[in-house]
Amino acid sequence: MDRLEKIIKAHPRQSNMDLQAMLDCVNACFECSQICTVCADACLGEEHIQPLIRCIRLNQDCADICATTGRMLVRLNCPDWAIIRSQLQACTAACHKCGNECELHAQMHEHCKICLEACREAEATLKDLLVTQLEAVS
Amino acid sequence: MDRLEKIIKAHPRQSNMDLQAMLDCVNACFECSQICTVCADACLGEEHIQPLIRCIRLNQDCADICATTGRMLVRLNCPDWAIIRSQLQACTAACHKCGNECELHAQMHEHCKICLEACREAEATLKDLLVTQLEAVS
Amino acid sequence: MDRLEKIIKAHPRQSNMDLQAMLDCVNACFECSQICTVCADACLGEEHIQPLIRCIRLNQDCADICATTGRMLVRLNCPDWAIIRSQLQACTAACHKCGNECELHAQMHEHCKICLEACREAEATLKDLLVTQLEAVS
Amino acid sequence: MDRLEKIIKAHPRQSNMDLQAMLDCVNACFECSQICTVCADACLGEEHIQPLIRCIRLNQDCADICATTGRMLVRLNCPDWAIIRSQLQACTAACHKCGNECELHAQMHEHCKICLEACREAEATLKDLLVTQLEAVS
Numbered sequence: 001m002d003r004l005e006k007i008i009k010a011h012p013r014q015s016n017m018d019l020q021a022m023l024d025c026v027n028a029c030f031e032c033s034q035i036c037t038v039c040a041d042a043c044l045g046e047e048h049i050q051p052l053i054r055c056i057r058l059n060q061d062c063a064d065i066c067a068t069t070g071r072m073l074v075r076l077n078c079p080d081w082a083i084i085r086s087q088l089q090a091c092t093a094a095c096h097k098c099g100n101e102c103e104l105h106a107q108m109h110e111h112c113k114i115c116l117e118a119c120r121e122a123e124a125t126l127k128d129l130l131v132t133q134l135e136a137v138s
Numbered sequence: 139m140d141r142l143e144k145i146i147k148a149h150p151r152q153s154n155m156d157l158q159a160m161l162d163c164v165n166a167c168f169e170c171s172q173i174c175t176v177c178a179d180a181c182l183g184e185e186h187i188q189p190l191i192r193c194i195r196l197n198q199d200c201a202d203i204c205a206t207t208g209r210m211l212v213r214l215n216c217p218d219w220a221i222i223r224s225q226l227q228a229c230t231a232a233c234h235k236c237g238n239e240c241e242l243h244a245q246m247h248e249h250c251k252i253c254l255e256a257c258r259e260a261e262a263t264l265k266d267l268l269v270t271q272l273e274a275v276s
Numbered sequence: 277m278d279r280l281e282k283i284i285k286a287h288p289r290q291s292n293m294d295l296q297a298m299l300d301c302v303n304a305c306f307e308c309s310q311i312c313t314v315c316a317d318a319c320l321g322e323e324h325i326q327p328l329i330r331c332i333r334l335n336q337d338c339a340d341i342c343a344t345t346g347r348m349l350v351r352l353n354c355p356d357w358a359i360i361r362s363q364l365q366a367c368t369a370a371c372h373k374c375g376n377e378c379e380l381h382a383q384m385h386e387h388c389k390i391c392l393e394a395c396r397e398a399e400a401t402l403k404d405l406l407v408t409q410l411e412a413v414s
Numbered sequence: 415m416d417r418l419e420k421i422i423k424a425h426p427r428q429s430n431m432d433l434q435a436m437l438d439c440v441n442a443c444f445e446c447s448q449i450c451t452v453c454a455d456a457c458l459g460e461e462h463i464q465p466l467i468r469c470i471r472l473n474q475d476c477a478d479i480c481a482t483t484g485r486m487l488v489r490l491n492c493p494d495w496a497i498i499r500s501q502l503q504a505c506t507a508a509c510h511k512c513g514n515e516c517e518l519h520a521q522m523h524e525h526c527k528i529c530l531e532a533c534r535e536a537e538a539t540l541k542d543l544l545v546t547q548l549e550a551v552s
Contacts, residue, residue, distance in 0.1 A: 003528055004449065006524075006528050007449055010456065010523075010524035011452065012456060013459040030448060031418075034418060034484070034488065035421055038488045041425070041489045044329060044332060050325075053216055053320060053321075054216035057213055057218075058216075058218060058221075060209075061210050061218070061221055064210065065206055065210075067206075068203055068206045071451055072203075074448065074451055074452045075195055075451070076455060077192070077458055078192035080195075082235060083203075083228070083231050083232045083235055086227055086228040087199075087231075087232070090221070090224040090225040093220055093221045093225075094221045109424075111424040111425060117417070141390055141393070142307075142314070145314045145315065145318070148387040148390060150318060151321040164310075168306065169279060169280075172280060173280065175351070176280070176284060179287070179350065179352060180352075182470060182471075183288040183289040184288055187464075191459075194458060195458075208310070209313055212310065212313055214318075214321065215321050247286075248282075248283075252282050252283040330491070330492035333489055333493075334492075334494060336485075336489065337489070337497055340482040341501060344479055344481075347474075351471055351474065353467050353468070353470075356471075356511050358507055358511060359472075359479075359504070359508045359511055362504040362507040362508075363475075363508070366497070366503070369496055369497045370497045370500075
């Protein structure tokens with residue numbers, strides 16, 4: 001059991017969401033935020049930047065959105081499910097579109113390939129939370 | 139003309155959105171993020187915190203979401219309108235619900251009254267951008 | 277009196293720092309964070325990006341550091357002056373170096389000229405707070 | 415080898431810092447940021463909040479500072495060592511003081527005990543980077 005799981009279990013308020021589904025999503029969002037930050041910077045370090053401008057831009061948006069979403073999900077006091085659902089949907093859109101853009105460069109740039117994987121994983125955990133958990137709690 | 143307007147005008151890419159509507163929304167989002175950060179901290183400094191827990195939580199979410207939304211709006215390279223629309227909708231929801239919560243405490247706490255105003259103003263500029271601008275550009 | 281000043285005055289805890297010096301610094305840090313975010317994106321939109329890579333990188337660091345510093349300064353409960361002083365020093369270094377880099381491009385790029393002004397203003401308010409206020413409170 | 419290590423290795427620019435020392439610090443900073451976010455929220459959910467106000471405040475500062483520091487460390491283009499050193503020092507101070515505060519509540523609150531561990535680990539990796547790596551590169 002890692003530190004995040006332990007501290008969530010030690011929180012005096014518990015979520016109505018399934019703990020494992022929530023933790024998977026939180027971990028995937030925080031990881032996607034970090035990986036997108038690196039991918040934007042790695043694109044910026046390439047010799048031919050022009051074809052990567054859209055990738056950098058989506059990486060930056062996705063990094064910010066995933067960080068905000070991850071922080072919201074670990075706050076367990078008085079959740080407002082309308083805000084959470086809406087932010088999860090925005091995060092799903094960001095991961096989906098950023099993943100699509102990275103896919104275009106995955107054969108040429110290993111960092112885009114790794115970022116594509118992080119985006120797809122985050123998108124999957126977000127959709128799982130939206131479909132299986134937020135129906136029940138709201 | 140303030141510094142933000144000047145630097146946006148000096149950007150080599152220009153937005154398809156109406157400049158004034160976009161600037162109004164950016165300024166309102168960044169201000170709402172700051173005011174919510176202060177309101178959360180002011181609530182935490184009150185003698186009777188328990189009735190303010192939901193307010194603190196929504197302030198924190200709204201502060202993070204508004205900051206992320208403001209940063210996205212000032213990036214003018216290769217915008218993805220699906221992501222932007224979705225994030226503007228999440229931000230609208232956050233400002234609406236946070237404003238509603240602050241309204242409950244506005245008579246007792248001046249900081250909640252000021253935060254209510256910032257939330258309502260941000261919500262109005264976000265809705266304006268969603269209705270009048272994002273129809274056209276996407 | 278703007279909204280930030282009003283809500284700071286409505287906070288149940290008051291700072292030991294001079295209110296105007298603190299507000300000037302908060303406003304300058306938040307503005308510098310926004311202007312640096314735009315400058316990084318504007319540099320990325322230029323035809324010749326290679327000479328601007330260092331500028332983009334310092335813009336990104338300075339934007340993150342200024343946002344964090346601004347958020348810390350508006351929290352008035354239980355300040356820890358050792359942390360605050362240290363973060364103000366890091367922010368001063370970031371504004372100084374980012375301003376120097378923007379100065380190199382200010383004649384060619386108007387956005388770098390505007391960013392230079394924002395960095396210098398933030399640096400001046402940070403130094404003022406460090407010299408005149410943090411001596412007294414710590 | 416995890417995703418962060420893989421994408422850092424795929425970056426076209428490589429750091430002058432020892433890779434493992436840098437990764438350890440990045441991972442510890444991002445984890446500390448998350449754990450502090452949860453600890454602040456967990457403290458807010460406790461029945462007796464008043465003794466925890468300082469803990470919440472330091473958790474919030476430490477979460478913001480660690481996130482900013484982690485993001486800076488994974489940017490490998492054109493590092494400015496004066497800014498990085500100064501931000502690492504601010505982060506060390508934040509982790510140290512936040513850890514000390516959590517230590518006071520560690521026997522009563524499991525979440526503070528876990529947060530104390532995360533702060534101490536981050537502090538150790540930051541000091542290691544400052545002492546063994548930043549002497550060499552600057």
